[in-house]
Amino acid sequence: MSRSEPETSSPQRQREYADPDEGVRPLPWFMMMLLGAMTMWGAFYIFSTPSGGESSYGDQRTMAALRPPEHLAGAAAEVDGKQIYGSKCVACHQPTGQGVAAVFPPLATSEWVLGDEKVLINIVLHGINGHIEVKGKQYKGAMPAWKDMSDVELAAVMSYIRSAWGNQAAPIKPATVKAQRETTQSRTEPYKSGQELKSAF
Template identity: 45%
Template sequence: MSQDPDTRAQRRENIDPEEAIRPMPLVILLVVVFMVLWAVGYILYTEPLDLSRYGDQRTVAELSGPAPAAPGAAVDGKALFAAQCVACHQATGMGLPGVFPPLDGSEWVQGDTRVLANILLHGITGDLIVKGSKYAGAMPSFQHLSDAELAAIASYIRGNWSNKAGAVQPDLFAEARQEGSRTTPFEGEAALKTLQK
């Protein structure tokens, strides 16, 4: 007896799957309910999470930064240099070749203090030759620092590494602030040379 092709095809196919209602096992449901209740209880009955032992333990005073120096107190030029300048000019004062000029052995650092004061106060953009190498970049203004802080930085960089120049007094920066009404950085070496005596 021969079967028609449709009947043979039907016999080769599997029965379509059916979904039956299969409830979650009672044990699993109890475990989940217990875990949720335990978590809620833990959150409600534990200590608050704002205690300092759970995170950053620095005080508000430490996070506020260094306190301003009292009038007449010495300002730490090394600490100010580390906070303001070291990212570009490096702790060694050697800068980054081709990017940031060195302060160690720099004719601009050891030269005329009026020029150095104006560089710190107003910044500089454009081409600058330091120790025979050309740098084209930008240095920001540090007018937001006090005269004593700027003098401490200038004195630090003039007297460290291989530099042996003398210290700078805060009144130099006070005079430089009063002399000019400059609101933009100096445009390269040419603009700085106009300050030199």
Template identity: 45%
Template sequence: MATQAPPPTPAQLREEAEPTERSQPIPLIVAGITLAMVLAGAGYILFSEPFGAPALGDQRTVADLSGPPVGAAVDGKQVYTANCVACHQATGAGLPNVFPPLDGSEWVTGEPRVLANILLHGVTGELTVKGATYKGAMPSFAQLGDAELAAVASYVRASWSNKAEPVDAELVAAERKAVVRDKPFNGDAELKTLAAGGN
């Protein structure tokens, strides 16, 4: 005699049958949207340029990233922007009572040897520029190469209202060897001695 299956419980009665492709297929609209997206993506890949649109992304070339070739001229404005603009400002006007101006400065447009030594060794103490006295410190930039120092010196000597002649790298190299110091120049007094031909 065959045994009869027990009647379903209330929980089993609440369960619905597993869906199948035949009884509940994917709605046509969903299938259509999916197909359209796949075709659009494939078309974009096939018809776009190999490296994407030229207007997008980093446009620098290998030459841009490798810097100037050895022996190429150094851009004095670029050196100034990287090292000097925070204090002396893009206008060369400095900050009143804090950082002296380079525009119209007698130390900038005067003896090129003095400016080369200021860049190489720095200045501390009282410094008079255009009749105003500044008390502060300018660090040495001896870590920069002779060509870089000559370029930035030439840039500040010919920028804004300054019209002085450029400084060449040979002068900077000669001053680096001739004037040996382990501390900055002490303001006006030592710079005037240097301008008069001393060390």
């Protein structure tokens, strides 16, 4: 074999397969169709699914299931006293209703909570700033007024503290709160002591 001969003509070369080379292969047409169809279906699904209406697409509960049970109707059916307690009162009086020794008085088995509903309503409506004895212990702190809450909310939270932690006193009706709010309308300051509360009612 002489050097001038083209290499391809060598018998050894001809016996070999050609070197593979990397070509460009288009996506098969059926894959393109499938992707197109999925995209169109996705867009159709997003636009055709109603939103802001029935909640049954996600949360399976209906409005009827979210309403409070029948037996709670009346006193404070619309609002949850426990929830209000958890957001407004729990920081001081604690989840157990035991308060914090020598700083925040307990609500569990407190004579103020279980006693005359008028007194309790006024404590919560106007607050106390001064001296109060609870379950034989002395407290001298400040409890803010809760006038900003509605009658229904106040009734709900007070009914809750009267029935939680083993407390057993009758629930308080929004109408009773409303009446107390009206009779004590001129009061702008918290009560100064437990004594003042006792003599006022």
